[in-house]
Amino acid sequence: MPHLVELQHCHRVYDNGRIIALNDVSFSVARGDFIAITGPSGSGKSTLLDLLCGLEEPSAGDVVFDGATVRDRADWARIRAERIGFVFQSFCLIPSLTAAENIELAMLWQGISAHARRDRVAELLERLGLGARGRQHPMQLSGGERQRVAIARALANSPELIVADEPTGSLDSRSSADIIGLLEGLQRDGAITVVIVTHDRAIAERCDRRVELVDGRIVSDQRRQTV
Ligand SMILES: Nc1ncnc2c1ncn2[C@@H]1O[C@H](COP(=O)(O)OP(=O)(O)O)[C@@H](O)[C@H]1O
Ligand SMILES: [Mg+2]
Numbered sequence: 543m544p545h546l547v548e549l550q551h552c553h554r555v556y557d558n559g560r561i562i563a564l565n566d567v568s569f570s571v572a573r574g575d576f577i578a579i580t581g582p583s584g585s586g587k588s589t590l591l592d593l594l595c596g597l598e599e600p601s602a603g604d605v606v607f608d609g610a611t612v613r614d615r616a617d618w619a620r621i622r623a624e625r626i627g628f629v630f631q632s633f634c635l636i637p638s639l640t641a642a643e644n645i646e647l648a649m650l651w652q653g654i655s656a657h658a659r660r661d662r663v664a665e666l667l668e669r670l671g672l673g674a675r676g677r678q679h680p681m682q683l684s685g686g687e688r689q690r691v692a693i694a695r696a697l698a699n700s701p702e703l704i705v706a707d708e709p710t711g712s713l714d715s716r717s718s719a720d721i722i723g724l725l726e727g728l729q730r731d732g733a734i735t736v737v738i739v740t741h742d743r744a745i746a747e748r749c750d751r752r753v754e755l756v757d758g759r760i761v762s763d764q765r766r767q768t769v
Contacts, residue, residue: 553603641679
């Protein structure tokens with residue numbers, strides 16, 4: 543079976559080449575991986591994550607998703623809608639919608655009946671320990687709860703891959719541990735592949751594989767020793 547996603551000799555430059563965000567990065571995500579991308583600020587972590595899901599295009603090199611080189615933006619849009627879930631530091635929930643509506647929104651263009659959408663939202667709220675919070679608006683929720691709503695939204699279409707850019711960057715250490723525990727559980731029980739950008743050491747240490755970037759290059763890629 544091919545890797546889930548693969549970067550092949552990817553470069554990404556900005557500002558007519560004056561800024562080199564990624565410099566000849568080759569990197570494969572295997573199915574079931576639970577990866578932390580670490581490195582100093584500006585080292586290219588977000589750029590790498592954005593290339594993995596086609597939010598950015600490489601300036602040179604290829605991105606291969608499930609065995610097929612993807613270049614077309616419409617192909618990427620479909621892959622993102624159907625196969626990838628996103629979690630952001632700032633949650634990116636819509637403030638005027640309830641928690642339940644934020645989750646349901648992800649399913650609106652997927653040809654799922656209103657009835658099935660509501661069932662799925664209820665299931666996800668329950669699964670993420672938000673059973674009673676569905677009618678609340680984001681402002682009425684704690685940071686940890688908001689991030690759980692965002693994870694529920696990311697899971698709505700049963701993605702194969704979850705990408706998370708600093709998902710705990712706005713949370714206290716207890717909520718952070720809670721969120722990472724949830725992502726760990728998804729990867730373990732649901733065979734979902736998870737790629738997290740983080741500069742939090744404690745979080746990186748809980749991942750099975752740690753990839754470190756410095757100045758746009760991968761300087762280490764290590765699997766955790768299993769005991
Ligand atoms: N849209 C952009 N335009 C110009 N420079 C950018 C853009 N996005 C990222 N960069 C630059 O690319 C480098 C890597 O950025 P980024 O991937 O966001 O790093 P990290 O997530 O590790 O902090 C930085 O020097 C950043 O300033
Ligand atoms: Mg970043």
